[in-house]
Amino acid sequence: MPTRxxxxxxxxxxxxxxxxxxxxxxxxxxxxxxxxxxxxALCTTCGETTKxxxxxxxxxxxxxxxxxxxxxxxxxxxxxxxxQDPAVxxxxxxxxxxxxxxxxxxxxxxxxxxEVIDVSVRFAARIPVRPVxxxxxxxxxxxxxxxxxxxxxNVVSAVRLSGxxxxxxxxxxxx
Numbered sequence: 001m002p003t004r005x006x007x008x009x010x011x012x013x014x015x016x017x018x019x020x021x022x023x024x025x026x027x028x029x030x031x032x033x034x035x036x037x038x039x040x041a042l043c044t045t046c047g048e049t050t051k052x053x054x055x056x057x058x059x060x061x062x063x064x065x066x067x068x069x070x071x072x073x074x075x076x077x078x079x080x081x082x083x084q085d086p087a088v089x090x091x092x093x094x095x096x097x098x099x100x101x102x103x104x105x106x107x108x109x110x111x112x113x114x115e116v117i118d119v120s121v122r123f124a125a126r127i128p129v130r131p132v133x134x135x136x137x138x139x140x141x142x143x144x145x146x147x148x149x150x151x152x153x154n155v156v157s158a159v160r161l162s163g164x165x166x167x168x169x170x171x172x173x174x175x
Contacts, residue, residue, distance in 0.1 A: 001103055001104075001105055001124040001125070002080065002102050002124065002125045002127060003102060003103050004101050005021075005022050005023075005024060005080055005083065006101045007019045007020065007044070007096070007097040007099075008020040008021075008022060009094060009096065010050065010092070010094045012043040012046065012048055014046050015043060015046040015048065017044060017045035017046065019045075019097060020041035020042060020044065020050055021041060021042055022039060022040065022052070022079060022083070023042075024075070024078075024080075025040045025074050025079075026040070026071045026072075026074055027040055028068075028071055033061075034060070035055060035058050035059075035060055035063065036053075036056055037055040037056075037071055039051070039054055039079055039082060039083070052083075052088065053091060054071075080125065083096060084126055098128060098129070101127070102125075102127050104137050104138050106138050115175055116173070116174050116175075117175075118170065118171075118172050119138070119170065120169075121169050121170065121171070123166060123167065126166040127166055128164040128165070128166045129164060129165065129166070130163070130164055130165075131159070131171070132146050132162070135155065135161075135171065135173070139173065153174075154173065154174040154175070155171055155172070155173050156172045157171035
């Protein structure tokens, strides 16, 4: 589950820092019947503001009224959705840093000391996470131990456990 919006990776023109924090505030600017919309972000080092372009020179009538209301209300869930949109990230040449922006909810220690544990992982948001790190944190193991279990075939999944995932998956842990 996400705990906050991710950091935006982009170089600051004022201090050369490479990360910005967004609070979910939007700026909507009207030029006659055309609208520009930006998501505002502050540099984590110097506090300089940068604008992440969301909509550019769109006719007011072409924007759905509910979306416009959410923009005016500074909806943080809309900000999270837009940050995860590949088109917005590509247009603004930004990347997202999800470190320390999520938490793992295991649902309680109901697994006991069984020999085989079947686990289903469901993401509340599309957060790219290394499955090895997720398994280690959820099962109370070190990452090196989880990697060893994967190599020995004691952690089995239909998806590749190396690299990053942002979609639901299942795995089996054999002790």
